[in-house]
Amino acid sequence: DAGITQSPRHKVTETGTPVTLRCHQTENHRYMYWYRQDPGHGLRLIHYSYGVKDTDKGEVSDGYSVSRSKTEDFLLTLESATSSQTSVYFCAISGTGDNQPQHFGDGTRLSIL
């Protein structure tokens, strides 16, 4: 299995609090991604990174920010969590080159009360 670790695995917090999710990889892959998965929507891209300090928005980036200060770590921050951000969050990594698939971490279940 790809060396991807997400933390925490589960979190319950209150509306308005800041939340940071961490994705750590040991594969030295250049590309990293954050998704959320909700019933009826499938996986939707929040933000992605194509190198250290190089990030860009995905299709559902509002309310989220990211940072990548090292190749191995990609952080997702909810500055002020809302109930609509209750979801399962997955991190993924991909190597460079054509036709590269993505490999996923185990996910973080986040509940905003």
Next chain:
Amino acid sequence: RKEVEQDPGPFNVPEGATVAFNCTYSNSASQSFFWYRQDCRKEPKLLMSVYSSGNEDGRFTAQLNRASQYISLLIRDSKLSDSATYLCVVKGGGYNKLIFGAGTRLAVHP
């Protein structure tokens, strides 16, 4: 219209059955295609890439029809362990971004 569309199912089949899933995509310029499998409350896992000439991996066969923008997955001799959601995935631009279908659920029963 969604960029990647799949029949959500569920497909309920007996062990040993052959089952086929279909998927359509909207971007004719897409170059890479995959099938992923996702078990309940787990992460998606790569099942197989889909090549233009079609490809097979054991009991699984994937086909691509670029003219119709259509991808299929055939599972032969279904096992109980094949029960999962199958995600059709299309490359969605640079940096290896992928676009995921919402998935087709398969339930294999004894």
